[in-house]
Structure formats: C-alpha cells, structure tokens
Amino acid sequence: MTPSIELAYLLSAVLFVLGLKRMQTPPTARSGNALASLGMFTAVVATLFVHDVLSWPLLLAGVLTGGAIGTVLAVRTPMTSMPELVAVFNGFGGAASAFVASAEIAQYLQGSRLVDASTYSPTLAVVIGVSLLVGMITFTGSLVAFGKLQGLLSGNPITFPGVAFVTGLLLLAGVVGIVLMALGAPELTTDPDITLYAGIGIAASAALVGLFLVFPIGGADMPVVVALLNSYSGLAAAATGFILDNTALIVSGTLVGAAGFMLTMQMCEAMNRSLANVMLGGFGGDGATSSALDIPEGKSVQETSPQDLAILATYAERVIIVPGYGLAVAQAQHAVRELADRLQSKGVDVRYAIHPVAGRMPGHMNVLLAEADVPYEQLFEMDEINSAFSSTDVALVIGANDVVNPAAREASGSPIAGMPILDVDDAETVVVIKRSLSPGYSGVPNSLFYQDNTRMLFADAKEAVSETTEAVKGL
C-alpha cells in the first residue's frame, strides 16, 4: 500500500474519532454523524486505489443494491421500531465480517493474484478464524434479537436445561476449528481441505452459538443484548482489519467495540446485575402471564379516571412523567407530548424521568420522545431527578413497571433487589396508567400499586392520555 492510501485511512480514522466525540451533546451530534460518514467515504474512495479494480459492474451492483436497501430501511422504519432496526444493522455488520473472512480464505485456496500463498501464516489463519467466528455469532445472535423485538419469537426466555453447557461446547468447537486452521496453514498448497473444512466448521458452530446465546434472554434484557451485539459487530470489523492489515478497520472497529461494551456495562449497572447474569438468561418474561386484575389479600387498589387525573395534574405545580416500554407499545409518545403541552400552558412544570433501561434498547425512550418534539432539556436521567420526586405533586407513570417498583429497595430476596429505581413513591400522588396489575418483566409484583398515595388508571396508555388531555382542555 502506498503512503498516500495509508494517510487517507488515517484521515478516515481521525474523522471517526472526531465524529464520535461530537456525539457527546445533542446540538453537535448531527455534525458528528456527518463527519463520521465523510470518514467512511474517504476510506472507501482510498480503497479503490489499493489494487486495480477488475470488476466494476460487480462493485457497482453491490453498492447500489445495498445502498437502496439501506436507504429504504433508514427512511421507512418508524421510530418505534428503532430497536429492531439497530439489531438488524448489527447483524449485517457481523455478516459482512464473516463474508470478508470467507472471501479471504477463498483468495488463498483459489490462488488469487491478490495474495501470495507463501505469506499465509498460522497467525493470519487465526485472525481469519476469529473474524469468521465473531462475525457469525453477531449475525445469528442479532437475527434472534430482531425476532424477539419484532414479536416473531416469544419475548420469554427460550431455554432448556444445560443450554449454557451446550453453548460452551459449541464455542469450544469454534476454537478447535481456529486451531485446526492454524495447524493447516503450512500445508495450504498441498492439503487445502483442512483449511476449507475448518472454516466451514467455525462458521457453523459460531452460527449456533449466536442462536443459543440470545434465545435464553428475555425481552426486557434486550437493551443489554443489543448493546453487546453492537460491540461484537465492531470487534468483528476490527478482526477483519487484522486480516487485511488495515489501520482504518482496526481503529474504527475497536471504537465501536468500546462504545458497545461501555453501553452494555452501563445497562447492567442500571439493573444491578452482572453481565454473566444477563447472558445466562432465564430471567423473567414479558409479564403477560399472570391474571389481569387479581388483587392480593389484605391490599386495596384505588382507581382513578382520566377526568380526575386531569384535575389533579392541572392544579399541580410540578408533574414528572415516567415513561416505560408500555408507552412505546401503545405509541403514545405524541399523545403524551400533547398532554404535557396543555399542562405547561396552564403553568404546570412538567419534566420527564428516564430510567436507563426503560424500553428495549439504550436511549429508547429519549428517541421516542424526541420524535414527538419533546425538547431534550425536559428529559432527565435517573440520578438527576430522583431527589426531585419528594417535591413533586404528581408522578405520572406510563407503561413503566419494574423501574419504579419499591420492592427493589426493600425485599432482599427478590430478583430485582438492589436495582436502582426511580423514587416515584416519594411524590405526593402517583398515577399509574397501565392495563392491569400484572407484574413487570421481572415477575415481581409491584407494591407501588397498593400504596396509599397511588392511583391506578386501568387503560391503554394512548387512549387514557388523550382523554386526559381533552379533560384538561375543558378546565
């Protein structure tokens, strides 16, 4: 590679870093994304000068097909389906790395003029094997995550006894495949079959590892999974960079790997669970199994109506809205914004409290509310707003459950014990809009529903919020 091409790759890596750096604040984030895409353009153009292009039609056909599909997906997908789209894109990233690793094996086996068989070393074989392994795990794992998010697969953990053991064995098989590829490297020209079959073995076992890794993980743990697969897709790209000896790929892949891993750890922290605990799965379900309105003995529920909520909220000084996954399901983000607008026009201070794992991916609620034009200055992270609940008149919980369950503070034996929660019960009145009393994803009954200062509004989130807005208009 000539120095000018190397420098172009360096430039694109610098643009990626600067672009990600601008992602730190909402006003600069958009230009950051533009910088990063400029970096990508630079890298691709530089690549066209690495060797002579032999087949322009193939290149153009691939780029045009992929570009068209990508554009349609990016423009058409509704904001409520962003978790699914991100999962799919992660999967494509992994698939691309697996394809490139396979193509590299093919170059050597078919004696392409691009490569010199004498440079094929055990080290290179290991790097190709790792890229194939990580790429395939990312690909099939993301497909399962997509299926769960889209509702094609059950949101409940799909598991069987010993699933972790089987996954471990399969992963071991993949590693054995990599070792075989390395051992077969010196005999590549005389005995290419070892390399070929080891490669196929790695791909097959990695595909199964990806499936079994995500099957046992329940729907509400998806923020962790999506972030982790994001990290894998970056590491797969970095591994491809090692194959091609390409700085741009190593730097940018590693940046993405770091980003995904950091988000993964933040999500785990927000649930007070270790990554191992999430990944071994079998935790909770969609919470839809228990019967709808059973009130436990000795406890009572106070119901309220949209009209009462309207009066309560209109004459409040401070209202904090706590959105959860239920808001996304009901697509109630616009209705909520309209209610907030009405209340603000009556002089009520309205803010939003966002729990880190509310929804199905990191930042899910923020994107939905941004779509509904809620200014990000009104969105507060858990640590910023938790102390404010005690001076709040109404905490309005819409489709959130486990993240406001006081059991996380109290019962030490419960699965959610120690999970940081939003302290909505400190507010003077808590109104929970929810279809039923069913427990959240953790399966732990929510003691918030039976507290003296809690009012339940049993309804679909969007309808209830719209009716409340109408009632506020009349006041």
Next chain:
Amino acid sequence: MIENVIIFVLAALLGTEVLTKVPQTLHTPLMSGANAISGITLVGAVIAAGMSDAWWAQALGFGALVVATINVVGGFLVTDRMLRMFGRKRSASASDSSSS
C-alpha cells in the same frame, strides 16, 4: 502484527475515553452511528469483490458488499434522521399529534 495490536489497544482506550461522556439521551443514535462505522468492513468487501480474480472470493465479496453497504448507508441515514429530531426547535402548534 504487533503494530496492529498496539493500534487496537490504543483505539480501545481512546474509544472508552471519548464515549463514556455520551449522555443517555443520545445512546440510541450513538449505537446506530457506531454501527454505521462498523460497516467499515465495506473496505474489505470492495477489495474482495472488485479486485480479486478468484470467483469464490468475488461471490463472497459481493455478499459482503451488499450487507456492508446496507449497514453503512442505512446506519448513517437513520442516525441523521434521529439526530435531526433531537436538534430541531419545537413547533408552536401541537396539532400533528395523534388522537384516537
């Protein structure tokens, strides 16, 4: 190889340093933007599909080219779409919201 390992470690440190400060509000665009960047595998796809004379490599490279381009084009576009929402000033009218 050892230079590449050095680059890898430094990039990981740099990435962690730059990214821990991203606020929760931007976590989704960060993920989709980072994902578009991981489509840098496109570079490998271009080499395999366009510059090789081994037809298996071309075929596999073509597959890589399609999925990597989806990843890059789709990823950057959808991130821009999200960030446009975060940046815009809210309109005075609330009439576009849905009511049922």
